[in-house]
Amino acid sequence: MHDPRVLLDPATEAVRKLARRGYQLDLEHLDKLLSQRTTAVKQIDDARAESNRIAKELPAAAKRGEDVTALKERARALKTEIHEAEEQHRQFETELHEFLLSIPNLPEDRLPDGNSDEFAVEVRTWGTPPALDFDPVDHVDLGERLGIFDFARATKLSGPRFAVIKGVGAQLERALAQLFLQLHTQRHGYTEYSLPALVTRPTMTGTGQLPKFEEDLFKTGVGEDRELFLIPTAEVPLTNLHAGETLAAEDLPLAYTAHTLCFRSEAGSYGRDTRGLIRLHQFAKVELVRVVEAERSSEELEIMLGHAEACLKELGLAYRVITLAAGDIGFSAQYTYDIEVWLPSQQRYREISSVSDCSTFQARRAGIRTKAKDGKRGFAATLNGSGLPIGRTLVAVLEQYQQADGSIRIPDALVPLLGYRQINADGTTLA
Template identity: 35%
Template structure:
């Protein structure tokens, strides 16, 4: 969430930068400012009425010996209190209104990223490792999986349906090996492993920016209880980032570096007809996430350090990949700057995204109210960073396509053999 006072003081600049995302935010920004100023004006009236009510109460104490004047003052206080009660409802509604509108404004893109409307304007900044060379035409991973019966394709049709997978023994072991390998890799960079729940209420999802904008892509358990609905987590970024919600941290605690392997759930709204086969786009998948919370400095170095943690996995797996800096029009809602890692899939003859490494500035911290106190006693919002390191299913797809053999099976990457 952006700072409303910053928006007011820099309205034209904020609109100009946000519009680089490819959408005109002029009306929304003006509406938020108008609602906020109305809220502040009515709050001032409310506080003035509170002052008058307290004055009247003090005056009434001095008039106890004069019954008529005393009763008049009491009546005056009641009238003020009635006006105040009515105004309190207006103030509450206006506050909720401007905050809800503010939640729909994305983060301001960082000034260093490419300007463009879509992924065609993203910038390739790094290409690493060689593409594999085959003496035969490489297959798609789903054909290799089907030929080797590595998924129970019949059971999944009746148990869950499309875009779910039921692993047989080999892929189940490969999945477990990758989870352990990824977590070990992250631990080498001092990420502390945790294991959060995957059922979430709305507040954490609002905090990281999935709600309200992306509710259509979330699985919701509507009848969990009478008080609130719960959602299935779309990414562990949500649970990890919200771990320190409503906290003021000592500066010495920072940076906080956490990692977790969790199941993730997405409806994949808007992807009908795309990636209907294979492991690329599933409703349920496993992902290892890394998150950092830091002070408000060295943000670009921190982002590149997180990128190194994620890409080191692909280096050890000896997979060809490239790093792409996202342009303004392809940037995620909560991000100021993002690097995508795209792995080469020879069976499909294309690169596919395998990780997004993002810096969110204080955007998420404002939504979850997480601050730190520096040596001077000043309270500032933390900066948050997140990255996949890495998703399991997409990595399995990459390994199968890159390590396939002429006889239709695959070789196990050397780095993984100790985990089998």
């Protein structure tokens, strides 16, 4: 969410910046809403001032024996005027608030132009994609041959885009989550949280999922008092832990992590990645969130990116980092890196993590403020990133560590957590 004065300030070039992400800012409408609000406030102030003057004048006039009928009638009329002006002011405030909520964050100028992943810029690569001397098998066929995936029963239980993972597959998922949490809490300094999977509308609004992306969410409950949404990412509850709070600047940065289930309707994505674990309605993910001083957000983004990369390095998975184009970043982001992991079956890199700097955008929506020791106040900056999604990491492990005989070698970092070094082609394990 934006300070409307910033949007109108020519120095910010908000119209130009938003146009880079394909959003046309209606300055005329914004100016109209601001003018209406200002006019309503003036009407209220003028009416209250006159009402206060009459309230003081009435007793004196009555004491002098003057006819105060007109003053009393005017006082009653002013009471009605104030009430009507306040109602109008609330309406204008609501319209302005809803309009501001619909405007995405301003992308940084250093982002490349473009509106799709075709315009992304490669930052670096790490590791060497495995040179397999056989035709690589995709994760779906690998998992079904090993007996660890059961998509047919998942569809019977819940419909398409759900997965049942069993045996050593479920063990791999659990080990991946444990590895990531240990990295982030013991090496990177994050505090681990266990969180609700259902949150309120204001919570979803605070991080930018609402109102724009309601069709992408799963909603439960009937009636405003029971309306709850399943979280699409732990970013939502982690960031909103401090909604409406003022944080001491000296206590920042705050670094939080959580392993949760995530739920997404994937509206508009029909036909894309419908096979396997890449794009599901329900998936598990370890999320990273940092709450920092606004002027440090760019530095903190690089720190968080390194934490997400560390997960892939620990597993020995080849990947690359790209900078997304201005028109391809998320609604709340001002700058985003994607990490893409190599998938041998597709012979290309595929997204496994996004790490974003949201500047003060989410903090303004959620009311997360800071106060320095010298009394200076402002809004915090928030950052979020996947560190990492469990399903997509499992896909990469299966594909990059597949062997010619159909077995899967276990990355060294997972061996102490699993107790075996290989999954044989028949689904048994080898210590």
